[in-house]
Amino acid sequence: MLKENKHTSSNPFRIAVIGAGPAGIAAAVSAAAMGVEVDWFDKEQRPGGKLNDYHQLFPDREFADQILKDFSGKTEAIEIKKHFGTIVSSIEKVDGNYNLLSNKGIKGSYNAVIIAAGFDFFDARLKEEYGYGMYDHVITSPDLEKMLKTGQEKLKCNGSFPEAMAFVHCVGSRDQQIGINYCSRLCCITGIKQAIEIRELFPSCKVYNFYIDMRAFGSGYEELYRQAQEKYNVQFIRGRVSEASENQQKRIVLKAEDTLMSRPVKVTVDWLVLLVGMVPSCTMVDVENFSCTDQETGFYKQSNPLSGGGLSGQPGIFNAGACGGPMSIPEALASGRSAAMEVWQYLIKR
Numbered sequence: 001m002l003k004e005n006k007h008t009s010s011n012p013f014r015i016a017v018i019g020a021g022p023a024g025i026a027a028a029v030s031a032a033a034m035g036v037e038v039d040w041f042d043k044e045q046r047p048g049g050k051l052n053d054y055h056q057l058f059p060d061r062e063f064a065d066q067i068l069k070d071f072s073g074k075t076e077a078i079e080i081k082k083h084f085g086t087i088v089s090s091i092e093k094v095d096g097n098y099n100l101l102s103n104k105g106i107k108g109s110y111n112a113v114i115i116a117a118g119f120d121f122f123d124a125r126l127k128e129e130y131g132y133g134m135y136d137h138v139i140t141s142p143d144l145e146k147m148l149k150t151g152q153e154k155l156k157c158n159g160s161f162p163e164a165m166a167f168v169h170c171v172g173s174r175d176q177q178i179g180i181n182y183c184s185r186l187c188c189i190t191g192i193k194q195a196i197e198i199r200e201l202f203p204s205c206k207v208y209n210f211y212i213d214m215r216a217f218g219s220g221y222e223e224l225y226r227q228a229q230e231k232y233n234v235q236f237i238r239g240r241v242s243e244a245s246e247n248q249q250k251r252i253v254l255k256a257e258d259t260l261m262s263r264p265v266k267v268t269v270d271w272l273v274l275l276v277g278m279v280p281s282c283t284m285v286d287v288e289n290f291s292c293t294d295q296e297t298g299f300y301k302q303s304n305p306l307s308g309g310g311l312s313g314q315p316g317i318f319n320a321g322a323c324g325g326p327m328s329i330p331e332a333l334a335s336g337r338s339a340a341m342e343v344w345q346y347l348i349k350r
């Protein structure tokens, strides 16, 4: 439902925020709180971005639904004009302001734009050796989030709850073969959190995490990693899985090398979970002509990564959240707030 913005007549500034995930929520609410008139776009019908499909969130294991409720309290409390169900396809500059082109026509003319269009999950079918899309019991970390959200029955294998499960780290990240060299930063901790959830749900289920390096960088992450080992007895094995195949019972047979012990490992599991990386969103707004994406990663890049200042080469367009690279929810929220502040500084200087 559209809400009329009370600031329209009194406020000289009008901006568009594209994306209503955590970064877009923080950006839209902060800009509106500063008195800026905000038009807010998302291709989905509801705000929340990826959180709508998550179950529990690291590091504190809060339920995503509870956080979404808190977010909607914030967005309902302030006047923002919502254009949900609108896919923004491009941005064009007209007389110093910006118009947005979408499936619902042209909207404009905005003094500034914040792009908070998020990321996509790496397409695990591109790593054929793991059998995603071929074997029923090979799933990705976002698939597992959805299954956990809808209840443990979905995790039954041949009519019984799982006896063994394995996670493979770095699927679609740090991989020269597919040209993705960066670390997605959050898949290690996602794998730790999901392993704990599985051990809690099914205490007799063995859980193996195959990792290359363990990167648990954020506040509370190292503690969760320690808990996974000491309290939940998750088996962390340093080594890359070379092959996954399906046996007659539809269980998955994994071959790997334990690089710490220098010995081959073979395990059979009910489910194989691929911890997929974060890649630039393919539905991301096309501002290609503005050459503001990083050539190597494809994520939007700041004109100055240290001091900010909006998108490279495009005054008046700012980015927030994971469309600028892999980041956590608290980081996306901070990035959204900071983009709103940068927009404000840009507007008052104009």
Ligand SMILES: Cc1cc2nc3c(=O)[nH]c(=O)nc-3n(C[C@H](O)[C@H](O)[C@H](O)COP(=O)(O)OP(=O)(O)OC[C@H]3O[C@@H](n4cnc5c(N)ncnc54)[C@H](O)[C@@H]3O)c2cc1C
Binding pocket: 018, 019, 020, 021, 022, 023, 024, 041, 042, 043, 044, 047, 048, 049, 050, 051, 054, 056, 057, 058, 059, 086, 087, 088, 089, 116, 117, 118, 119, 121, 141, 142, 145, 186, 190, 276, 277, 278, 281, 283, 284, 285, 320, 321, 322, 323, 327, 328, 329, 330, 332
């Ligand atoms: C498997 C997995 C689990 C995770 N779990 C956690 C966790 O527990 N805790 C944590 O801190 N972080 C977690 N993260 C990271 C978290 O997903 C991101 O930090 C967060 O989603 C980033 O928010 P965002 O707003 O930048 O992007 P998104 O959440 O991707 O939101 C982007 C929004 O933009 C919209 N959009 C995109 N393109 C367009 C367009 N062209 N027009 C209109 N709208 C558009 C989308 O519909 C979407 O609503 C996880 C990541 C992964 C991969």
Ligand code: SF4
Binding pocket: 169, 170, 171, 173, 174, 182, 183, 184, 185, 186, 187, 188, 189, 213, 214, 215, 275, 277
């Ligand atoms: S966070 Fe962990 S799993 Fe993800 S790419 Fe980095 S090292 Fe690999």
